[in-house]
Amino acid sequence: MGLARFIVDRWSALNYKRAFADPAYKQPSREVFPGAMRTWVPKEDRRRLASYTLFAAYAHNQAWEIASIQDHTDASARREFGDPAMLVASITSHMLGRKQTITVPGAEDAEPSDGTTATPEAQHAADVQEKLRAWAKAEHFSLRLQQSERKAVREGDTIYLLGLDAAKGRPRLSVIDPGFYFPDLPDNAGDSADYPDRIHFAWQVDGDSLTGTKDKLRRLTFELGPIGTRTISATAGPRPERVPAYDMDGITPLMTGGDVYDPGTETISRQYPWNDTPSTITCYLTDAEWDLDDIKGDQDVHTLDYRYATFLTRDDGEVLDHLDLQLDFIPAVHVPNSIPEDGHWGESSLSTLLQLFDELQGTDTDSSQASATTGSPILGIVNPGDKGSSRRGEQKKIRVQPGMVVEMAQGGNIFAVDTSPQLAELRNKTAELQDRLSLNARMPAVALGSIDPTKAPSGFAIDLSYGPMEPLLDSMHLARDDKYSLLFKMVQRLYKAGQHPDWPGPVVDVQLVWGTYKPTDKSAVLEQVSTGVKSGVMSLETGVRLLVEAGYPIDDAGEEIARIQSRQFEAARALADATGSTEAVGDFLGIDINSDPPPPTPVLPPATNPADQQNQGAQGSGGNE
Incomplete structure (x- = not known):
């Protein structure tokens, strides 16, 4: 009988909290987590939303408030010193590294060092790489990345949302709180290897008694569906909506420009600029509000009745009622913190450590009280x-x-x-719990900043201490690599959808390269590179890459290599002796060298017959006589 109430899922590590899992129904407490238990929230999402609130409370030193509501006691004396927040910040910074770089494979071949002409593919890759970096700078991508990844590490999930801004002429990037995200997974089972065809972003807007506004539910919906006929905005009726557009005869429906109707299959196809073949799928956007009084008890965010919806209007006057975005993808990217076991949701880095944090907070509270009696005996x-x-x-x-x-x-x-012995024992207990936390979180003390580097035996020992953290970061990077590659593909597609003149050519693969997280000895790396390149066991390209990873201020590796080669005159002389080619030397130094002019052809005197020379000699001799 107890097995029916035994739940194992992404958030079952929190079941020890009575407020999170009711002993009878394994559901969050409505008193502690009112946002997760709203009537329009699907039952399968309640534990997820409650966990987000719980993780955020621990990260903001508010776990005492949850304990106070749960136990109906005064927990204000509980001490919380920011250990969860410190762990989230450490994992996030080490996972991201010092610097993140947008790279396009093949862009490094746009400037060949051997003097040959770059291929069109390499030139296009370099052009896309430069433009994406410019877009990232304009959109403050580095800040968005920090904001988003902090949510992913703390709560287990984060969402990016893209939209084309015609006024600014570029795609805009937003970070969405995962508590607003409700994907329509197959059969609501929470198991989908592919991204769902329909997602919602929903939140509740509280009313105001002074202005007479009611509590409302706002829902933003993106869904993929067959391409339909053209629709236009109608605002003259009782509420804004979209209606079919007809020809002048009032009977024939109109299609969007460029669409093709196939009477055999009764489908409409569209050629997107990023596809080789036409597609019959498009993405529809709906933005609507419902009065909470109009939502029935058996409805949730997935099954709201459109008859009671009020559709919002965009700045350009378009009513957001199944508006055709003319995209064949949903411009949203869900990034999990870990590799999903069920195909979608990630796991918070705090999930399995909450009991340790409770023990730490309890020990800190006892230490605070014991120190009071020690200072004032x-x-x-x-x-x-x-x-x-x-x-x-x-x-x-x-x-x-x-x-x-x-x-x-x-x-x-x-x-x-004398209570000092008890205080010392509590401090020892705190140190023991911190060591256990470091072990279970796979974050060594050197990564958490709790070790004095001057007391370390050697730099090699410090490097070895990062060993347990490397598999953790590799797993986190694996869960993110494809997501960010997809994000940058969507940016390219949105530029093409907006018919931006500077984005010709195909959509290419893009990678987000994570920076190094280990402290490096720059002087040791510089000596290693200098020795390796000079002795010929390391290429100059590899050496410059190592300098970049060590943190040297090198913005472009290709330009740095060209500058280095332009000053290597001894190597250029050796190249000239080996090849005898002035052109090769010029390409090596990056300068134009006029080839030596060919030597002039020698002018020889005209050839004479030897017999004539003898006759001329004989005649001269006779005359002399």
Whole structure:
């Protein structure tokens, strides 16, 4: 009978919290997590939303408030010193590295060092790489990345949402809180290897009694469906909506420009600029509001009745009622913190550590109380004399303060209760729990900043101490690599959808390269690169890459290599001796060298017949005689 109430899922590590899992129904407490238990929230999403609130409370030193509501006691004396927030910040910073770089494979071949001409593919890759980096700078992608990944590490999931801004002429990037995200997974089973065809972003808007507005539910929906005929905005009726557009005869429906109707299959196809073949799928956007009074008890965010919806209008006047975005994909990317076991949801880095945090907070609370008695010790006074008792014969309480003098009768004494041993033991317990936290989180003490580098035996020992963290970061990067590659593909497609003149050519693969997280000895790396390149066991390209990873301020590796080669005159002389080619030397130095002019053809005197020379000699001889 108990097995029916035994739940194992992404959030079952939190079941020890009575507020998170009711003993009878394994559902979150409505009193502690009112947002997760709203009537329009699907039952399968309640535990997920409650976990987001719980993780955020621990990261903001508010776990005492949850304990107070759960136990109906005063928990304000509970001490929380920011251990969860510190762990989230450490994991996030080490996972991202010092610097993240947008790279397009093949872009490094746009400037060949051998003097040959770059291929069109390499030139296109370099052009896309440069434009994506410019887009990332304009959209403050580095800040968005930090904001999003902090949510992913803390809560287990994060969402990116893209939209084409015609006024700014570029795609805009937004980070959505995962608590607003409701994907329509198959059969609501929470198991889908592919991204769903329909997702919602929903949140509740509280009303205002002064203005007379009611509580509302706002829902933004993206869904893929067959391409339909053209629709136009109609705002003259009782509510804004979209209606079919007809020809002048009022009978023939119109199609969007460029669409093709196939009477055989009765489908409409569209050629998207990023596809080789036409597609029959498009993405529809709906943005609507419902009064909470109009939502029935058996409805949730997936099954709301459109008859009671009020559709919102975009700035350009388009009513957001199944508006055709003319995209064959949903412009949203869900990034899990870990590799999903069920195909969709990630796992928070705090999930399995909450009990450790509770133990730490309990020990810190006890240490705080013990330190109070250690700093202001409890005194026992024996035979204080007449001044030690009140008129009623009761023991008079004496307040201990610096410099005070206590007068006692003959034979009197003062005893102090020493609580420092208990305080020392509590501090040892805290150190033990912190070591356990470091072990279970796979974050060594050197990564958490709790070790003195000057006391480390060697730099090699510090490097080895990062060993347990490397598999953790590799797994986190694996869960993210394809997601960010998809994000940058969507950026390219949105540029093409907006017919941006600077984005010709095909959509290419893009990678987000994570920076290094280990502290490096720059002087040691520089010496290693110098020795390796000079002795010929390391190429200049590899050496420059190692310098970039070590943190040297090199913006473009290709330009740095070209600058280095332009000053290597001894190597250029050796190249000239080996090849005899002035052109090769010019390509090596990156300068134009005019080839040596060909030597002039020697002009020889005309050839003469030897017999004539003899006759001329004989005649000369006779004349002399």
